[in-house]
Ligand SMILES: Nc1ncnc2c1ncn2[C@@H]1O[C@H](COP(=O)(O)OP(=O)(O)O)[C@@H](O)[C@H]1O
């Protein structure tokens with residue numbers, strides 16, 4: 375059921391189209407992330423939902439009514455910005471109460487709601503403090519409490535964690551998801567961090583140059599990227615350039631790779647075979663019973679904690695493969711190795 | 727930066743202080759001197775000149791008039807400048823250089839020209855030669871002093887994000903201006919108000935030409951006394967200084983009460 379719907383929405387800034395023909399629906403209570411590199415139009419899309427930008431084409435509906443021309447202060451959308459958005463002249467209590475006070479809620483109700491919201495973000499004891507007396511993470515939690523205090527119909531967050539350091543970022547994204555689930559509030563979350571998007575969303579919309587590249591669950595986005603852009607942007611994927619031989623084989627250099635070739639791709643057409651590094655096994659000797667074996671030399675060995683990532687040169691193509699840190703095998707720089715991966719770990723897509 | 731030798735530096739500071747302070751000390755001394763012309767220091771001291779000033783029938787009238795004009799100029803200036811500057815900063819940032827330029831124009835127009843032009847254009851009631859016209863002229867004349875600190879304060883805060891946060895929480899423009907923007911540019915508002923108050927309080931040319939005898943201000947009285955007795959004029963100057971200082975202290979006191987959340991927060995960025 376579509377609750378928030380963007381219908382073929384476009385936004386131009388002069389000759390530049392920041393968002394093109396954006397068509398997407400968000401179900402009630404869902405957590406949707408807009409994910410993409412800087413400048414791809416995520417913020418512009420979010421600002422159109424909030425009413426800060428007017429679409430040049432298309433319409434936005436919320437709960438069945440067209441809100442395209444409703445001013446931002448009547449939309450009932452709560453917004454959390456990247457940083458510095460708390461009112462510096464007001465203490466935490468006044469910040470959280472602001473939205474209720476300007477819309478004339480009774481005093482009794484305001485006090486109750488402020489307490490409820492501060493408890494929700496677990497900062498009950500900060501009511502008297504001013505924004506500059508709080509850490510960055512605390513400020514963002516208060517910003518969240520302030521946005522939620524007005525009981526918005528949609529919660530919008532624009533890279534709310536990007537100004538925080540790594541540890542706080544990971545902790546706070548969990549908090550945001552917990553609160554979202556607790557309230558069941560429809561949420562649109564903007565980020566350029568794919569790990570963040572995949573870890574907290576019900577659905578992810580990957581954007582590139584103002585267009586939607588792919589929308590789906592985090593698993594779909596990760597396991598079945600529809601375009602090379604998505605494959606490259608989400609996680610790490612090896613891209614092997616080859617030519618279709620038949621429905622189950624692709625020729626990569628001298629090697630025949632077994633991979634499921636989608637019916638849309640004709641024989642002898644140029645394709646890319648995508649393989650995630652965690653699907654690749656590394657062998658010190660030529661494996662006898664494996665598919666898709668590639669031979670090469672180790673160029674780099676990178677220790678990443680739970681895994682060790684090997685960069686292997688395969689006749690001029692660099693392929694990365696992950697090895698569990700618990701693995702007993704030891705490899706050294708410039709060592710000759712064999713890589714293998716199962717056919718169902720491969721995804722074949724057109725080169726262009 | 728090149729470090730100046732300490733002796734030279736001390737000398738420069740001393741010269742500057744002397745340049746600023748000596749005339750003030752001289753004025754204060756002169757206002758309580760019995761006779762001070764050929765001697766190095768006054769021949770005696772008295773409060774007679776203050777007595778004469780206080781007893782003058784126009785003393786309290788002109789003082790009141792000057793307060794009315796100065797306070798009105800501050801209030802009208804604030805009412806015009808704050809919303810305009812905010813509006814340009816948020817809605818038409820491209821027009822900011824134009825506004826900057828416009829706000830310097832009053833400096834380019836001599837007070838005499840401004841006064842005579844206004845008298846001719848607004849030659850009809852209720853404006854003609856009225857305190858209203860004087861206040862309006864003072865607002866124009868002192869506009870740059872109000873505009874600059876407010877514009878600078880607006881640049882120092884994230885006007886856009888604050889405005890949009892407040893909008894998304896349901897506030898209207900007036901609520902945003904009064905509850906969010908004004909408190910956060912309070913330092914600018916206060917220093918602008920102080921500068922305008924002091925400038926207008928000491929303004930002579932406009933008052934003399936526009937209202938003149940019909941609505942005398944304190945500087946007009948002061949100039950009249952200069953022609954009669956320099957010592958009484960000195961006493962009036964001292965009173966004028968004192969008013970300006972009290973105004974500064976009052977404004978600093980008000981800002982001190984409002985500063986905790988505002989300036990510290992701005993400083994913390
Ligand atoms: N107010 C604006 N004026 C002109 N161009 C803009 C404006 N806002 C955004 N853009 C342009 O639109 C594109 C998308 O911007 P944005 O939505 O902020 O991207 P993202 O949030 O994904 O980084 C960028 O090319 C940006 O330069």
Ligand SMILES: [Mg+2]
Pocket residue numbers: 413416417418
């Ligand atoms: Mg952005």
